[in-house]
Amino acid sequence: PDLSFAWIFNEYPSFVQEDSRRFVSQETGHLYIAKVEPSDVGNYTCVVTSGATRSHALGSPTPLVLRTDGVMGEYEPKIEVQFPETLPAAKGSTVKLECFALGK
DSSP states (O other): OOEEEEEEESSTTOBOOOSSSEEEOTTTOOEEESSOOGGGOEEEEEEEEETTTOOEEEOOOEEEOOOSSOOOTTOOSEEEEOOOSOOOOOTTOOOOOOEEEEOO
């Protein structure tokens, strides 16, 4: 529960900046990019930071390449949710649920 996630684009210290097209889930660590553009092509590396130990771990670089054939592969249109069956919350607290629409 004390982990945070970030993504490096190509080389450190170039971190992915979240905006209207890019989102990093602090629940799963996944990086979501909407409407991929040529400027998104490159290598992405996940960085996981432990708040308790202040240590970092880096994943292997994952290349993003643009497909020109129009095939979506495994990312056909779908709604992806990973909500728990129940979500306890204190009265007056804020709860954030993540829901994503994937596909073309």
